[in-house]
Amino acid sequence: MPSLNIGIVGGGFSGIITAVQLIQKAEIPLVISIINERETLCKGIAYNAYSDKHLLNVIAGKMSAFADKPGHFIDWVLRQPGYKVMDRTLLSNSFLPRRLYGQYLCALWAEYTELATQKNIQITILDATVLDLEIHDDLVSLWLDNDQHVSFNEIVIATGNHLPRNPAIADMNFYQSHNYYGDPWKQEAVCNVDEHYPVLIIGNGLTMVDTVLGLLESGFKQDIYSISPNGFNILPHRHNGLTYTKLTEELKDSMRLTDLVALVHKHVKAVREFGVTAEPVIDSLRPHTQKFWQSFTDEEKLLFMKRFRHLWGVARHRIPLHTHDKLQQLRIEGKLHIVSGRLLNMTDRGDAVLVEYNDKKQHQRKVLSVGRVINCTGPETDLMLMPNNFLKNCLLKNIIAQDPLKLGIRADTHTYQVKNKEGICAANVYTIGSNLKGELWESTAVNELRSQADKLASTILQKYIRVAATTVLPQPV
Template sequence: MSTPSQESHVAIIGGGFSGILTAVNLVRLSRRPLRISLINHARPAGRGIAYGTRRPEHLLNVAARNMSAFPDWPDHFVRWLRTRSEYDSVPDHELREKFIPRMTYGDYLRGLIHHFLQSDGVGQAPVTFDLIEGEACDLEPTEAGLTVRLSDGRGLSVDRVVLATGNEPPMGLPGAEALSDHPGWVGNPWSDWERNLPESTGTIILLGTGLTTVDAIITLRALGWLGTMHAVSRHGWLPHAHFRGVDYAEFPPAGVDLASLGLEPLIELMEKHCQILREAGHNPAIIVDKMRPHTQRIWHEFSLEERHTFARDHAARWNVLRHRIAPEIHAQVAGSQITGQLRVHSAMIERVEAAGDRIRVCLDDGKELEGDLVINATGPQTRFTATRSGFLQNLLHRGLVSPDDMDMGI
């Protein structure tokens, strides 16, 4: 390992948002000589799944005013937008509230790479940055530190490693393996599936009702596709729209430490205040916003049993309230429901199977849906030990990482 006066070598595995921001902040804040090697695979650095979209209708889910990459420079993103011709004449109060295309945010991240990682003299200490195009496949401890093994046989000796590998692919579904070569099955919702759409009299089934499904609905509308869409999830809850909140000072109540309450008393307290807000004509999701500064401590204080109970009984509702979308996107999704083009089903998916040229989706309520195209938008795999990443599996086998008690991460 390096001494404080020597150059320390840090490898960052993953070139999406988290990897880029880790590298940028190391450059900004390091007070000692540093070498950074960012190992990126498949997509251009800074353009991971979220910000690598090339669809202009895919918008950020947060207003521009809250999308700065730097908490100590809260207007950094808005000021950067001013350098773009499409925003240079937008009034400031409007620009701050806009929901910007995600591909534009990808441009922003690419700009950070150029300014902070590929320019000299922007940090407090000498920093060398290398962008390595390759796939990390293993990590070997050595007497001097660690060696990152790449799939092409290269090895990189480093002092520390940051894992920024992003979300897992969607979870598997019963019967899906047999459909891998079926033209109507889309196992990866972030592929270019829109290039092979069925006729406008056809049917598309979206498995899931979260943010990825919303992306698909918006893309189908943008393309002018006129067929029928079905969306299926356990509760059938679609994301809510962002809204203007109110100053609700009654939550958390004065003198109440939310982290010390435990799960059930906390749920009761939240439901009580949600009801107060409903009766006053306000959106109860305000309570979720008021919870944000406390959620990490609350989760840390929960017992393992409480965490499992929350994940089983409350997480779906929490995520619907927390993961909001741009009002203009919400209006389009609602419009598809009103016209009958989009039909939402509340049911569990028992299995998927081929039905000739189509695919059949069997639900636990006895219903069967058939589609010309079925897209698995059920969300990323969340069990860490079930990861399909060979790199992460190797780290598990070596004992370099271990799953947490919930098997949701390290």
């Protein structure tokens, strides 16, 4: 029987767990290659954290890499030095370091590469960036930045989180400045900061929190400013994981966005009477979000993005209580300033950056001198705005298409095959993870990605069995 050659672009959680599922399920000859850039194999962006203060934003009990083995991560944690004597329930309900989760994924991968050897499955890791993709008959070819050219029967695009977009300002040349840090996930963003000036963080979400903690850990003592359009307060996880069920009893199979918003308002009002805030109500929608998103019209999705996205983000993206306390303390001490406003311009003055912005609350144009600017606005999703991204080439060649809101790539949400702009599925190119945000909205967290990886592995292997029964599989050279 000829081998099935599978190429996986991206070796973060999505890529690695797809490979793990393929290894676990395979009963056919298999060759798996993972192409991953940036030395982030297994950990990806999220679990390659440079500090132990960077915590998971989901309790450990919900972070198993396998949907059908909910205790898998905790079982592993309890075998690690420093955790062996800990209480299981306490650990399951704690927000553990993301770095520890990265170690879990590396250990898991080591275990499965061992299993691959036993099952005669060939694994190749290519430390390279994919620059381009082409489809020739039944094979998919990839061009890598090390001049290698590799072909596969099936390709999985698991490219995950892209760098944030540079916000629009009067002089876009500013972004060449050595005082600007466009990658907030690298430790260098918080190291060797000039103590004479404050730091400006663009964005006010979870990465802003990580960056503040990183700056403190590296000994930075000056003021920190964060600017975002709304300056919402980031919320802590509270109400002890309260599960609210009343709203879901009133959900119908298909609902218009306005009816859903009215229902949420009604329940938020109801829980407020008992001193509870909106988060348990929003959380209760989580298992239904993908279904509703898929039933919304493009106009409803656009309305959601304009009117409710930020509020939704605040309710959904919360931080552990002790991290929240730390931020509040910094604000009380006058060290952390959360500004709501719009950036107008930034000018490099050598050792400092002059930041001009409109202060939304005070209706005033203001100027601030900072030593460093760190972009924490969150991953970019519009492929056309990304420099040197192979997905942009795929878009220009109509191998893939973006959803109307440019949140990700169009794909069949059952088979995960990518679609072109005519809506036709590519036979052997698949995607999972945050590329599916436009199709599913919630396609980011481990609990979504582990199920996608599981389903995708079954889809690919079942297809092989069907195809191999009738035709000879082309073998890449």
